Amino acid sequence: MMSNQNKIPQATAKRLPLYYRFLNNLHIKGKSRVSSKELSEAMKVDSATIRRDFSYFGALGKKGYGYNVEYLLGFFRKTLDQDENTPVALIGVGNLGTAFLNYNFTKNNNTKIEVAFDADKRKVGKSIGDIEVHHIEDMEQNLGDISVAILTVPVSEAQNITDRLIKAGVTGILNFTPARITVPESVRVHHIDLAVELQSLVYFMKHYPLENEE
Ligand code: ATP
Secondary structure (H helix, E strand, O other): OOOOOOOOOHHHHHHHHHHHHHHHHHHHOOOOEEOHHHHHHHHOOOHHHHHHHHHHOOOOOEOOOEEEHHHHHHHHHHHOOOOOOEEEEEEOOOHHHHHHHHHOOOOOOOEEEEEEEEOOOOOOOOEEOOEEEEEHHHHHHHOOOOOEEEEOOOHHHHHHHHHHHHHOOOOEEEEOOOOOOOOOOOOEEEEOOHHHHHHHHHHHHHHOOOOOOO
16 A cells, blocks of 8 residues: 555554644645644644654655645655545444444545445344445455455454455454454454553553653
8 A cells, every 4th residue: 555665664654644634634724834843732743753754754844834734745645545445344233333334434535434244134234324234144245356344243253254354355454353363464454452442541541640640
């Protein structure tokens, strides 16, 4: 997806969509330049990190001027392939899956769930947020050339569904199940366990209170 990804460190690449969204909002508001300090305060990323990240993008901020919003947006669009649509499949239309279908990443205009699957016959044939739910048995026939999937099935089903997705040509999985799924090296998995994230937040609040907290 990213043409020059070899040059950009992974931690920087992960912040790209965040930068893109924020700068796009500035652009819509008619702002043509922005300082690293403004960006830092709004995005909660420290300004040294922003300056280092932006230097990888070939953007050099000028003192008293800041960064050129248009230039950065052009770079992000090209790098993130914003002009190209990435269709996504969602597997498991439970509580979380349903929320994703309704939300459907409306702020990110280039990634969109286009098809959904579930094993529950009562859900099959229904449309949620304009997306039709197909039976999981028919997944392979309805995936088309989709290469990205969101996994919101029960943990016990995660590996089996993953194996099928990979066989069908999926190479990127956003895994919302607590399962640590096994995939070949050529498949990228990003794992988001909301329960763990929440627990870790509470743990950090307790054991590593922030400086200005009493
Ligand atoms: P709900 O309250 O609708 O059951 P949930 O998120 O609490 O949602 P889970 O048990 O986590 O329920 O299941 C998530 C969804 O995955 C459900 O809609 C379920 O029907 C579906 N599901 C279960 N097994 C499979 C499978 N093998 N393939 C596809 N979908 C499945």
